[in-house]
Amino acid sequence: VVMIVTDTCTTMQKCWQYIQEEFPWISTLPCQPHVLSLLMKDIGKTKSVTKLISDESMVVQWFQHHHFPLAKLREMTRQKLGKAKELIKAGATRFGTNTLVGERLLELKGSLMATVVDEEYIAQNYKDKGNTEEETAAGRLVRSNKGATTKSLILDDGGFWQRVQTHVSTTKPIFKMLRRFDTGSPTIG
Numbered sequence: 172v173v174m175i176v177t178d179t180c181t182t183m184q185k186c187w188q189y190i191q192e193e194f195p196w197i198s199t200l201p202c203q204p205h206v207l208s209l210l211m212k213d214i215g216k217t218k219s220v221t222k223l224i225s226d227e228s229m230v231v232q233w234f235q236h237h238h239f240p241l242a243k244l245r246e247m248t249r250q251k252l253g254k255a256k257e258l259i260k261a262g263a264t265r266f267g268t269n270t271l272v273g274e275r276l277l278e279l280k281g282s283l284m285a286t287v288v289d290e291e292y293i294a295q296n297y298k299d300k301g302n303t304e305e306e307t308a309a310g311r312l313v314r315s316n317k318g319a320t321t322k323s324l325i326l327d328d329g330g331f332w333q334r335v336q337t338h339v340s341t342t343k344p345i346f347k348m349l350r351r352f353d354t355g356s357p358t359i360g
């Protein structure tokens with residue numbers, strides 16, 4: 172008999188020990204998705220990853236909240252990839268979506284770089300400004316106005332793309348395993 176437990180805290184470990192002492196034929200195992208989820212959470216708490224996720228979000232938000240940069244990016248993406256592809260925004264409650272954000276940024280790297288060096292884009296002379304807020308039908312919208320910082324990141328000042336690549340290559344196998352095990356159907360034969 173195998174007993175699957177969903178928490179690895181000290182209290183749970185004492186319960187496991189009690190069960191194994193009292194019923195030696197029962198083995199206890201931590202819940203696989205929960206352990207992977209905790210691992211991804213711990214990775215996300217490190218200072219360097221927190222900074223990278225913030226930088227990735229800034230790039231995505233800049234393009235999503237500004238019409239001309241977004242239109243120019245879409246144009247460059249169609250030219251370079253031959254089809255439309257959009258940036259992905261991280262979900263607040265879905266674990267591992269930051270991996271998907273980084274993966275899509277890498278996929279659109281050439282388009283992003285071509286966008287920020289385009290003559291029409293440069294002519295707009297985007298600068299860093301404070302955030303602006305506006306009321307919409309859906310609620311309050313806060314626009315990040317970090318045009319110069321976004322351009323600097325995309326042009327790889329400070330090794331942005333290498334950090335994104337490291338983030339994706341490190342977390343993607345964990346993310347894939349988490350998705351595989353986080354299901355209601357059996358995953359082990």
